[in-house]
Amino acid sequence: MSDEKFEEFLQREAKAYNEPPANVPCEEMFAAIVAARRAGAGAHARTARGPHVTRFAWIGMAATLVIGVAIGRFALTKQAASSVALRHADASASPRHADASASPRHADASASLTPMDTNGGASYAEAATAQLARAEALLSAYDASGANAGVDKQLSTWARDILSNTRLLLDSPAADDPSRRRLLQDLELVLVQMVQRSPAAGEAEERSHIDRSMERTQVLPRLRSALPAGRNNGI
Amino acid sequence: MDDAQLVAAVLAGQASAERELYDRHVDRVFRLAFRMAGDETLARDFTQDTFVRAFGKLADFRGDASLATWLHTVATSVILNGLKKVRRIRAREIDGDVLPDVAMTRREAEPDLKLKLARAIDALPDGYRMVFVMHDVEGYTHEEIGTALGVQPGTSKAQLFRARARLRSELAEFEGEWAS
Known part of the structure; x- marks a missing residue:
């Protein structure tokens, strides 16, 4: 048989090979791209700041x-x-x-406790700041994803990671400060809503719950003001 | 807005320009990713990764080729590397005997011509499959394919020829059907 016939056959029939869906999920992919770029920019800025720090x-x-x-x-x-x-x-x-x-034992203990307490407190404060910066990046990405988009899988996974760390911080001395504790609790609520999506509710409904919580608690502006200058989004 | 103006606007930090660039090209990139991956989740990942990388490297775009062609250079690299990675992961996770190939998870049964064709395309080496999909399925020219894959248009033609020859040999038993 001629090559032409075979090529005709291929060009006719191969169109059905892994045929893409008619609707390209543009909005969801764009939200994920924006989120990934923000996260990447944060990582890049942290790397760039590395030697200085x-x-x-x-x-x-x-x-x-x-x-x-x-x-x-x-x-x-x-x-x-x-x-x-x-x-x-x-x-x-x-x-x-x-x-x-x-006794030497008593003297050793009293001498070593002071610096350990100081370092421990500083570590908690640093961990809390890093965590708040990550949360701020997530909520900004969510905010930028547009009113019509739902909470996609990537944002949800990201929220799950931050939620577990937020809960750890709530159980740590980092939450001793009452205003930080309230902020972490409000953040936890928003993160839980992002993670636990009800299959029965539509995307728009899910989003409106989250939007309402964010507006009521003003968690995003509070996160931004809780971060030291230059720390927002890890940038 | 032409390519150069659009790129300049994106580099100047205009979010609307970023979105316009994305809107102009996302359909074609996603279609190619889907054709190669045969799976929507993978196609989304490849498309997203393509744009994340493209935005990150946009300053490198010199305008020698069109923005679409440049973007396809990024896309083909992301797709081919992504497919390799997925295969490696699946090979580690799944026992070799039941390892399904990427883009080969469906059709195993009825050996009718269309299914046999799809299976034969799946079985092509990724380089040939990319050229075949781009040319015969998505309608790219050899110049576009050559630029995207970093090869000469002649190499693209040669790979397409080999890909078709393999398919023809795989479908030899159906010659009566496809020739009719």
Whole structure:
């Protein structure tokens, strides 16, 4: 058989090969592209800022170490002096108490607790700020996705990740501050709505619930004002 | 707005220009991705990835070819790499004996001509399949295919020839039907 006949056959029949759907999901894909670009811009900015931050982080760590050692030495010296004084003063009255406070174990513990508490608090604060920046990026992407778009799978997955971290933060000392706690709780509500979509409700209905919560709690402007300047969206 | 103006507007940060660029080209990119992937979720991923990369690299667009052709260079690279990655993941996840190929998850039964043709196209190497799909299914020219794939138009013609030859050999038993 001729090649022409075969080519005719191919061009006629191959049109049905993996035929795309008539409606291209333009809006959903565009929302995902915007979200991915925002996330990428955040990552890029973080990378670009990396060496700068690292340099200051090293300076900060070195300064903390020096101050920590100085405070530790000062505290040990003072404690040793006071315990010696106490021992001399109360030698006859309570020798066991004086011995206990002068023991090396007790002195070590008191010296090491102070810097650990400081670092722990700083870590929680840093984790909370990073988390709020991620949440701000997500809600901005949702906001930018347009009133007619629903909550697509990608945003929903993103919201799920942030929700679990938000809950961890709510159970941590990061939520000790009452205003941050309220912000995290309002954020949690919006995230739950994004994650737990009811199959019975339509996309428009789901979106209106989320929109209402965001408007009522003003969570997005509050997130933005809670972030230090230059930290919004991780940019 | 022509390509150069549109690109300049996108690079200047105009969100509406970004959307216009997307609207102009998304249908064609999605169609190609769907034809190659045979799966809507994958086609969406490939299309999204194409535009994310294209927007990120738009400053590299020099205007030597049309924006559509340049965009297809990004798209074909994303699709071919994406298909490789999907196959690798599926090969790891699924036992080799029951491993379904990408774009080969449907039709196994009735060996009628159309099904046999679809199966034969699925079985082509991705490079040939891309050329075949672009030319014979989606109607791209060899110049467009050559630019998109980074090969000469002659290479594109040669690959199409080989792809057709393989298909013809696969469909030899149906010659009476397709020749009629």
